[in-house]
Amino acid sequence: MEVEAAEAGAVEKERGRLAGLSSGASLSPPVVAGLIVASIAVALIVTQGLQPFGQTTVNGLISASYFALGAVGLTLVYGTLKLVNFAHGDLLTLGAYVAFVANVSLGLPILLAVLCSVAVVAAFGVATERVMWRPMRAKGAGLLQLLIMTLGLAFVIRYSIQLFAGTQPRSLEVDVTSSTSFVGLTIGQTQLIVVLAGFAVLLAVGAALRFTSLGKQMRALSDNFELAEVAGINTDRVVLATWIFAAGLAGLAGVLYTSAIGNMTPNLGFFLLLSLFAAVILGGIGNAYGALAGGVLLGLTQEWSTLLVDARWKLAVGFLVLILVLVVRPQGLFGRQERAL
Amino acid sequence: MTEQAVPGEPDRAPEPAGDVDGEAILAVRDVAKHFGGIHAVDGASFEVRRGSITALIGPNGAGKTTLFNIVTGFQRGDRGEVIYDGASIFRRPPHVIARRRMVRTFQITKALAAMPVIDNMTLAAPDQPGEKLTGLIFRAPAARRREKEVHERAHELLDVFGLREKADDYAGTLSGGQRKLLELARALMVEPRLVLLDEPMAGVNPSLGRKLLDHMHTLRDRDGVTFLFIEHDMDVVMAHSDEVIVMAQGATIASGPPEEVRNDRAVIDAYLGASVA
Amino acid sequence: MTPLAVSLDVFGSLDFWIGVGLLAATYGIFTLGLQLNVGFTGVINFGQAGFMAIGAYTMAILVVEAEISFWLALGASILVAMAAGLIIGLPSLRLRADYFAIVTIAFAEIIRYTAVNARELTGGSQGIGGFDGAFLDLSDLMLEGLDSFGLGDQFLLPLLIVAVAVFGLLTVGMYFLQRSPWGRVLRAIREDEDAARALGKNAFAYKLQSISIAAALGAVAGWFLALNLAFISPTQFDPLFTFLGFAVLILGGLANYFGVILGAIILWTLLEGLRLMDLPLDASQTAALRYVLVGLVLIGLMAFRPQGMLGKRQEMVLGD
Numbered sequence: 001m002e003v004e005a006a007e008a009g010a011v012e013k014e015r016g017r018l019a020g021l022s023s024g025a026s027l028s029p030p031v032v033a034g035l036i037v038a039s040i041a042v043a044l045i046v047t048q049g050l051q052p053f054g055q056t057t058v059n060g061l062i063s064a065s066y067f068a069l070g071a072v073g074l075t076l077v078y079g080t081l082k083l084v085n086f087a088h089g090d091l092l093t094l095g096a097y098v099a100f101v102a103n104v105s106l107g108l109p110i111l112l113a114v115l116c117s118v119a120v121v122a123a124f125g126v127a128t129e130r131v132m133w134r135p136m137r138a139k140g141a142g143l144l145q146l147l148i149m150t151l152g153l154a155f156v157i158r159y160s161i162q163l164f165a166g167t168q169p170r171s172l173e174v175d176v177t178s179s180t181s182f183v184g185l186t187i188g189q190t191q192l193i194v195v196l197a198g199f200a201v202l203l204a205v206g207a208a209l210r211f212t213s214l215g216k217q218m219r220a221l222s223d224n225f226e227l228a229e230v231a232g233i234n235t236d237r238v239v240l241a242t243w244i245f246a247a248g249l250a251g252l253a254g255v256l257y258t259s260a261i262g263n264m265t266p267n268l269g270f271f272l273l274l275s276l277f278a279a280v281i282l283g284g285i286g287n288a289y290g291a292l293a294g295g296v297l298l299g300l301t302q303e304w305s306t307l308l309v310d311a312r313w314k315l316a317v318g319f320l321v322l323i324l325v326l327v328v329r330p331q332g333l334f335g336r337q338e339r340a341l
Numbered sequence: 342m343t344e345q346a347v348p349g350e351p352d353r354a355p356e357p358a359g360d361v362d363g364e365a366i367l368a369v370r371d372v373a374k375h376f377g378g379i380h381a382v383d384g385a386s387f388e389v390r391r392g393s394i395t396a397l398i399g400p401n402g403a404g405k406t407t408l409f410n411i412v413t414g415f416q417r418g419d420r421g422e423v424i425y426d427g428a429s430i431f432r433r434p435p436h437v438i439a440r441r442r443m444v445r446t447f448q449i450t451k452a453l454a455a456m457p458v459i460d461n462m463t464l465a466a467p468d469q470p471g472e473k474l475t476g477l478i479f480r481a482p483a484a485r486r487r488e489k490e491v492h493e494r495a496h497e498l499l500d501v502f503g504l505r506e507k508a509d510d511y512a513g514t515l516s517g518g519q520r521k522l523l524e525l526a527r528a529l530m531v532e533p534r535l536v537l538l539d540e541p542m543a544g545v546n547p548s549l550g551r552k553l554l555d556h557m558h559t560l561r562d563r564d565g566v567t568f569l570f571i572e573h574d575m576d577v578v579m580a581h582s583d584e585v586i587v588m589a590q591g592a593t594i595a596s597g598p599p600e601e602v603r604n605d606r607a608v609i610d611a612y613l614g615a616s617v618a
Numbered sequence: 619m620t621p622l623a624v625s626l627d628v629f630g631s632l633d634f635w636i637g638v639g640l641l642a643a644t645y646g647i648f649t650l651g652l653q654l655n656v657g658f659t660g661v662i663n664f665g666q667a668g669f670m671a672i673g674a675y676t677m678a679i680l681v682v683e684a685e686i687s688f689w690l691a692l693g694a695s696i697l698v699a700m701a702a703g704l705i706i707g708l709p710s711l712r713l714r715a716d717y718f719a720i721v722t723i724a725f726a727e728i729i730r731y732t733a734v735n736a737r738e739l740t741g742g743s744q745g746i747g748g749f750d751g752a753f754l755d756l757s758d759l760m761l762e763g764l765d766s767f768g769l770g771d772q773f774l775l776p777l778l779i780v781a782v783a784v785f786g787l788l789t790v791g792m793y794f795l796q797r798s799p800w801g802r803v804l805r806a807i808r809e810d811e812d813a814a815r816a817l818g819k820n821a822f823a824y825k826l827q828s829i830s831i832a833a834a835l836g837a838v839a840g841w842f843l844a845l846n847l848a849f850i851s852p853t854q855f856d857p858l859f860t861f862l863g864f865a866v867l868i869l870g871g872l873a874n875y876f877g878v879i880l881g882a883i884i885l886w887t888l889l890e891g892l893r894l895m896d897l898p899l900d901a902s903q904t905a906a907l908r909y910v911l912v913g914l915v916l917i918g919l920m921a922f923r924p925q926g927m928l929g930k931r932q933e934m935v936l937g938d
Contacts, residue, residue: 084716212816316731445816472800
């Protein structure tokens, strides 16, 4: 026993030393990715001109805000519970429709409606944890079982909303017509608010994960569940916090998406889900910062692609990025390679 | 960082110094593999004599299982060479290596629990044309004939290993020891020339363990099958192996007959060294 | 009449059962592919709707645009779908099971997207029709024969007969394929790929074969969907429809081909019954209610009876 511990300690030290060496010697993947993105940006500026590039970048940042907020919850839930949640997109839909009910049906001001939607979706997330996921974990359910349950849940959420709200597009009471121009770049008034609010929340989320003890515990749990449990983290509390966090942000992302686009339909969540997966996998599944960065990268890529191919293909570009990343670097930009066997 | 490991240095044991063709069924030369910063295997070199029962020993973390994985193709070595039966198998995929009649077992038994015992056995048989879609269509009679042979052979082996009555049960219903026996029996369905066993005695009760060892000797004596096995129980190693290879910190540090290795300075250092580190 | 009193008359009509039979056979064939992948190979294919779309669109485009014979187009559509299976499988079958699931659903969405946006070829959201002339000739011939039984006015009956025959043949075919040594290797891979590889089986090649056969089955299902409606458009190939197949699969039971028949009949009787009962709902709401039901079926089965009706508990290999 002692032998093993001593040996493990030595190996650990060795690993630390060598890891330090190797990261100093070669460029880390995020840096490489950054360089690639920068050179693509330069190439686009040179070939397409500064104004179109700037405008697509602005558009890209708009989608980046709701991609990143949606993706961070998806990745944390995967990390902490090893649950690939195909119903996560529909939490965005739920958020949008709750905001619609509060804002339009009940006539509450939009800010209050946003808070309602965050609260309701967070509560819904906690409810699914208590009613479905925790009992299933206790039963030792397998990967396929859980995947199919999340899909079943996706059906139930999406079509329950359709049952009550119908398929016609609905809009929040936000200003979708007026816009602002700045150095030749145009952005809708509401879209500007979406970007600012989105990135403010993103920064807050990043800071909360980094500096609060709950945030640190969430990341630790997401990194290694068993280890975190042994290290004395109250996993039950952190799991609940993760659901509140993930579902709440999904609700917010749904409202931001609807505000930026101008309307909502019951299938918006499924529509966004694959983009969220792309962002999550781009950033390394389970890695919260990776998901934030992945969301921003994906938003930019999709909009930049409209400079080169017809805009109607931009979503397909997102999926191609997803497949490409999985093929070239399945662990994502920020993920670590898994040790085989 | 590995003071006692000198890769490429001729082993202390006299016989396997040169590459005596036909004598060595497996030759591993200066194989290395690292994960991130950890050198799991770092300059392992040894030979396994045809028709021998050879033990691979070493302290925990010495890289024995990783070496097995490299030899059998489950992991890609960073450098080195593995010669099996006169041809290189280094970095070849596992199924290609297995088809050359080298078969392995795993530390944690891989009995296929959701398949009946008999299917576990027949699955392992080589040269079944019915395993290919084209073979199923164009060589149906040959596939049927082969299936009959394979079933007969499987029942013979199940008889030998005392698993006959379990043939139609799901392998998941077997005890841990029976699964080990099944895994060995299944390995023999491959008609192997070399069998690699990763801790065959672990978690097996003593009487089943003895049975396993008896089978090993019988197969070697009767059919000329060569065995290379990882084992921690020194009594088993000393009593049952013709030759012992010792690994420490990723490198092979000694090899030779059991009594010789037991008194080897480097081996004693490696075991004692690990316990005082 | 209170809103809750629903009429059950539909269950007595022949039209209803022909409709159910067609959908059950179509999605049954579709699900045979899922059974092969999920039930017997351990490959989580979430993109079967994409293969179905490829089958239907290739057939329709070849007949309408390239003016190739209908029967040749059927064969060609199978080959195209199998090639798509190989293309999607080659880079991604080495990935972890959950990643593969995500890739396949993304693939299905790309296909639907292409169907919407490549308007010159696919007609966009308008869709394509007029590809079924050759089949209608056959159908008329069959109707003449059926006339002597007094069924000459059931113009979908010939298609039903063909679909059910094909479904039956394919089910039996898949059953025997699974009992072959080839199928045995698949089951080994389903449970433990490394064990299979250690015994000399090229697991990757088998998984590729499994996915391309599933793609072919998806394409065949695509023909029947197209012939049933005499028209195809992207909305019929929503990636979510793959999960109608999963509902059939799990209702009937994993790792049992005859379960697919049972699951398909039960699911479609339920879904069509719901649609045609006089519920006090409009069309979009009825559709929504159907899919809420599908969702609940999936959740309920996974929670309480993951082996479905005919699946064996001992063979439940649901991933780690």
